[in-house]
Amino acid sequence: MKTFEYRPEVRWSDQDLLGHVNNARMLTLIEEGRIKWMHEMGTVRLTGGGLLVARQEIDYLLPVMYGPELTLTLSVARIGSSSFTVNTRGDQSGRQVFDSNVVLVHIDRETQRPAPLTDVARRFLEDYLPD
Amino acid sequence: MKTFEYRPEVRWSDQDLLGHVNNARMLTLIEEGRIKWMHEMGTVRLTGGGLLVARQEIDYLLPVMYGPELTLTLSVARIGSSSFTVNTRGDQSGRQVFDSNVVLVHIDRETQRPAPLTDVARRFLEDYLPD
Amino acid sequence: MKTFEYRPEVRWSDQDLLGHVNNARMLTLIEEGRIKWMHEMGTVRLTGGGLLVARQEIDYLLPVMYGPELTLTLSVARIGSSSFTVNTRGDQSGRQVFDSNVVLVHIDRETQRPAPLTDVARRFLEDYLPD
């Protein structure tokens, strides 16, 4: 099983009044990791169409801090006919800090409706599925 | 069943490159609505302790736009022994645009561990439960 | 002399670790006020072209807090041949909290170069000049 790792540069201003990386900002870091991973796979290979975020869920296990290295590990949790789920796990200072799942839907650019994933996209994603 | 309504001021800069309110920014608006509702109920009544976000989930049904009025409607989806779930529904231009659930855990400030909701908090929250 | 007033909804998350509205976020609120003012004047009247921010300056006089009403007062500090300067003054709790000047350049959409302000735009802006 392949994974994609991303170590975002957390900014001082990502912290909120409580001194933790703000919850909403965490989704921004997860989004950035996904974009970097997508870029690596080549969105062209994935789709003739576009990808839309249909659902996000995140379990916050521990506060994320400014300073210590934060590692996001991306894999694929599920592949459907026209959608797939990206899992992002966050680790900091040797402990898991969050677990997130994002459902992306493949959209046909012309009809603006969900469209089947291409075979080449499916094969790419399958490498990132847990056994 | 009571609900709490909040009409956030969406900012031009909440839009991303695609011309939609960014997904992560939506969580900021949901957070702001929750804080305003909490303020109305009086956090003192709710807790001798604090509240921590343990989990967030959101289904994006339609893109949210800058301009048309956006209405968030908050209610309580579940009350547990030391946690509860706030549902936030988003509507714009007569259509539902998202549905979100956020799990908040009541934390004892001294031990920093989950603690039972007080009776007065429980009664406050029960008014916002669907029948 | 006319002015345009805007009372932005400050968000809890606009605060930084220090409990003040973050400096960069202040520019976002100033930008939002400018957009609302521009919308009122009708950008069509102003320009056949577009407007580009060429320069921003801001003096921070007092920290801006979450909670008390914040009022932005916009006027025009200078009108040039193809640019003008918008002054935004911030007040909170009866005291001035910042003073900002933003230089906007009128750009011809075809050539992407600075172009003279139209007469109708100039007349609109002149109303907001101090005597």
Place this chain on the structure above:
Amino acid sequence: MKTFEYRPEVRWSDQDLLGHVNNARMLTLIEEGRIKWMHEMGTVRLTGGGLLVARQEIDYLLPVMYGPELTLTLSVARIGSSSFTVNTRGDQSGRQVFDSNVVLVHIDRETQRPAPLTDVARRFLEDYLPD
């Protein structure tokens, strides 16, 4: 003359509707560079007190894009008795994209009033002054 270089990780979400890094977000990147530089010098050496942003100015020369490496170069433009000015120059794709000056005031933590820069702080800053 010493300078401090910082290559921020620009995020996809730093772009606004126009496809440029948003103006306000640029101040966030400049802030992050300043914090990293301050951390290197050791704030302890600089001050027994704190530092407050009193003024910011920025000239936008070219739009900043997501993708190409962005380099911020920090130096000291002026040293006063209780304040100093940090210059940040931005470069991308071989061209200068902005020029910024930020005035920081040294604050005595007890009196909350401006206080003279210490000798050690002054010496540190002098290395970053242009000849």
